[in-house]
Amino acid sequence: MSISSENATEQDLMSCIVKENLPRHVAITMDGNGRWATRRDLPRTEGHKAGVKSVKSAVELCGELEIMVLTLYAFSSENWKRPALEVNALMNLLLEQLKEETPELNEKNIQLKAIGDLSKLPGKVTRELNRSMKITRNNTGLILNLALSYGGRQEIVRVTQSIANDVNNGKIKIKDINEKLFSKYLYTAGLPDPDLIIRTSGEMRISNFLLWQLAYSEIYVTDTLWPDFSKKEFLLALLSYQKRNRRFGGV
Ligand code: IPE
Ligand code: IPE
Ligand code: MG
Numbered sequence: 001m002s003i004s005s006e007n008a009t010e011q012d013l014m015s016c017i018v019k020e021n022l023p024r025h026v027a028i029t030m031d032g033n034g035r036w037a038t039r040r041d042l043p044r045t046e047g048h049k050a051g052v053k054s055v056k057s058a059v060e061l062c063g064e065l066e067i068m069v070l071t072l073y074a075f076s077s078e079n080w081k082r083p084a085l086e087v088n089a090l091m092n093l094l095l096e097q098l099k100e101e102t103p104e105l106n107e108k109n110i111q112l113k114a115i116g117d118l119s120k121l122p123g124k125v126t127r128e129l130n131r132s133m134k135i136t137r138n139n140t141g142l143i144l145n146l147a148l149s150y151g152g153r154q155e156i157v158r159v160t161q162s163i164a165n166d167v168n169n170g171k172i173k174i175k176d177i178n179e180k181l182f183s184k185y186l187y188t189a190g191l192p193d194p195d196l197i198i199r200t201s202g203e204m205r206i207s208n209f210l211l212w213q214l215a216y217s218e219i220y221v222t223d224t225l226w227p228d229f230s231k232k233e234f235l236l237a238l239l240s241y242q243k244r245n246r247r248f249g250g251v
Pocket of ligand 2: 029030031032073074075076079203205207
């Protein structure tokens with residue numbers, strides 16, 4: 001079925017999804033909260049609050065479609081540069097959402113994971129995060145992977161240090177270092193690389209997200225700001241993905 005995206009309903013788009021051709025792993029750079037708020041003469045923090053419902057609908061859709069992993073870029077290693085007021089508001093929002101949503105994540109068989117330099121997060125956030133991850137660790141449905149205080153370069157440096165350490169203490173030999181071994185040292189060890197990366201708010205850049213893992217991911221950028229990213233918008237991204245011809249350097 002071919003449908004024009006403006007008139008299509010969520011159900012119309014859903015009926016076009018080919019289940020066998022869905023990404024196993026979707027990564028999203030949830031961008032544009034600040035602009036969403038500024039356009040409404042609201043403080044930027046209101047944009048972050050408004051973004052929570054888009055997180056919920058994205059998680060719900062991935063659950064419905066039985067997608068294996070959803071990685072959400074929620075806070076970058078560079079976002080610490082923002083004013084303390086905004087950083088605190090984001091940390092408090094995260095804390096509040098972890099407390100509120102963990103029971104429902106658990107009911108929905110969702111496993112929560114986190115990647116990034118979690119040691120930089122405030123203690124109360126780390127504690128709540130660890131608690132939520134522990135509660136949901138045996139769940140077998142969607143893996144909801146939060147990128148928090150995450151930077152791709154930092155991740156690669158960290159891997160390099162760990163590998164150098166293991167060479168030093170004789171656990172591995174230099175000749176054993178290859179892409180497969182390297183991947184085992186990443187925060188995302190054990191997860192497939194993202195098949196699809198979505199970025200909202202129209203910015204055409206990577207912003208230090210999953211530098212190693214995105215090598216062959218399909219890219220989808222929408223002008224829609226994150227708080228307006230509905231299930232319908234997500235379905236449009238998935239349908240765009242389903243039209244791609246992934247060659248991985250072949251013909
Ligand atoms: C994304 O929205 C959320 C975070 C980076 C935490 P922004 O806050 O970057 O929103 P814009 O890009 O300024 O509009
Ligand atoms: C990327 O967005 C990080 C997150 C969405 C968490 P930014 O708003 O920080 O990226 P830049 O500054 O526009 O590159
Ligand atoms: Mg931004």
